[in-house]
Amino acid sequence: MADRHRPTFTDLPAQVRGWAEEVLGSPVAGTGPATGGYSPGVTDSLFCADGRSAFLKASHPSLNPDSPGLLRSELRALRAMPAGLPIAALLDAFDEGADGWVAVLLERVPGVQAPLPWTDTTIEAALASLAELAGALTPAPVGGFGGAGDALAPLMTLWSELAGVDDLDPWCAARLPALDAAGCRALATVDGDTLLHLDLRADNLMLREDGRLIIVDWAWAARGAAWVDPALLAIEFISSAAPEVDADAWIEHVAGTYRVATDSIVDLLAGILGFFERTGRLPDPPGLPTLRDFQRFQAAALRRWLRRSPHARRSIRG
Ligand SMILES: Nc1ncnc2c1ncn2[C@@H]1O[C@H](COP(=O)(O)OP(=O)(O)OP(=O)(O)O)[C@@H](O)[C@H]1O
Ligand SMILES: [Mg+2]
Incomplete structure (x- = not known):
């Protein structure tokens, strides 16, 4: 890097x-x-x-x-x-x-950035903190927050810009319309009345000395459906490849807890994959020389997962 x-x-x-x-x-x-x-x-x-x-x-x-x-x-x-x-x-x-x-x-925050790899204990702590936030931030406090659909739209609609890109993984290239459709479908499901973080990654999570997981860096907060933040955390589990973590089991858990279809969660992650694939091919933004490496790394991990996930629709998995 x-x-x-x-x-x-x-x-x-x-x-x-x-x-x-x-x-x-x-x-x-x-x-x-x-x-x-x-x-x-x-x-x-x-x-x-x-x-x-x-x-x-x-x-x-x-x-x-x-x-x-x-x-x-x-x-x-x-x-x-x-x-x-x-x-x-x-x-x-x-x-x-x-x-x-x-x-x-x-x-x-007295503590460390959420230590990798994720373990059952740190996942429990994440789950508890997310449930606490969703409880306290539903309905979303007043404050002029935009909707999650609007916030995510520029990220979830990038598959169409990848048509004809030479170095696109052949698996993605072969199913661009299905991936594009997944991202668009997801946008119709993410709105709601919970104040969401929308940028949950290990570097925005800190494990406090008392074991509580603290969520920092709220720059992208928006109003949306409560399942979206825990669903986005699946990306973290997928890319950190923690041996104890089964991202598909996490998706089932989120689906059950928040009463959302696993299809909607997979659509969201497929849309985000398009964001990482597209932005990872752009030049460095000023002052952020490490961002593109991170995005390419996330794309590779999400792509590997999506190819295998039992929850991915047949139209995506092929
Ligand atoms: N309140 C805090 N106490 C201790 N450490 C913190 C705190 N907030 C953040 N950190 C640490 O600092 C790092 C950077 O902070 P943060 O994530 O808020 O900013 P960023 O991602 O660099 O900035 P931004 O997203 O605003 O461009 C975090 O990854 C975390 O390790
Ligand atoms: Mg941060």
């Missing part, structure tokens, strides 16, 4: 550092960079002289033109959430407007 250099707290201009230290009530004496994630902004744990700690995310349009907007979306989601959920609570935010810095100060 390409190297990536995130700026750190000490690279930030004085007004952003000053704001953080004022909110924390103590000078920052040390920082710890986060390893997960793809954004080009600051993602640092801050350790204060008086023993307090927090987690800072900060971005500027010069790092990537879309990053400040994503941070503002995350802020909107965090502001709408009730207390006590398995998330990192918002402490404060700083925003200089269109051409300036935007920063979010969060509670620091």
Whole structure:
């Protein structure tokens, strides 16, 4: 994977550092960079002289033109959430407007990024946290969130752009219309009234010291059907190839718990495969040199799974 250099707290201009230290009530004496994630902004744990700690995310349009907007979306989601959920609570935010810095100060999660491979224990923890979130975030809190169908449409409709692509896997090339139809069908099923995360991956999940799974990075939050987040987590299980995890059993479990057809879950994952296949072939976005490798890796794993899954419709499996 390409190297990536995130700026750190000490690279930030004085007004952003000053704001953080004022909110924390103590000078920052040390920082710890986060390893997960793809954004080009600051993602640092801050350790204060008086023993307090927090987690800072900060971005500027010069790092990537879309990053400040994503941070503002995350802020909107965090502001709408009730207390006590398995998330990192918002402490404060700083925003200089269109051409300036935007920063979010969060509670620091004492723990590690969800450790791979997944085990029965960490899957149990994920299930518990997702159920807790779905319970508290249905109906979705007010906050002007868009619908999951609209949010996912640009991702789920990319199979048609892959026609004629030379290096497309022959298995995909042979069933492009069926894969395209699956993605389109899925879009008709994802709407609902739960506030969803829509970007559940190991690097957005943290295992806290007490065993609770904490869900971070809410930039893509949208209103949709409660089954969508747990269904998307199947991608994580598929791509991490954890020996203890049977992604098809997970899909059955989600289908049973949330009363959704396994067909709808597979359609969603087939649509997302089109997103990874398409975007993994695009040039690197500014400041995100590791993203395309990740997308190609996800595509290969999802493709392997879809070819074998007993839940994939005959029209897809062939
Ligand atoms: N509150 C927190 N406390 C401790 N560590 C955190 C916290 N939030 C996130 N992290 C760690 O920092 C990493 C990056 O954070 P996050 O996922 O929020 O941002 P990102 O993916 O880089 O950015 P974005 O999606 O906004 O572009 C996470 O993978 C996680 O390991
Ligand atoms: Mg992240």
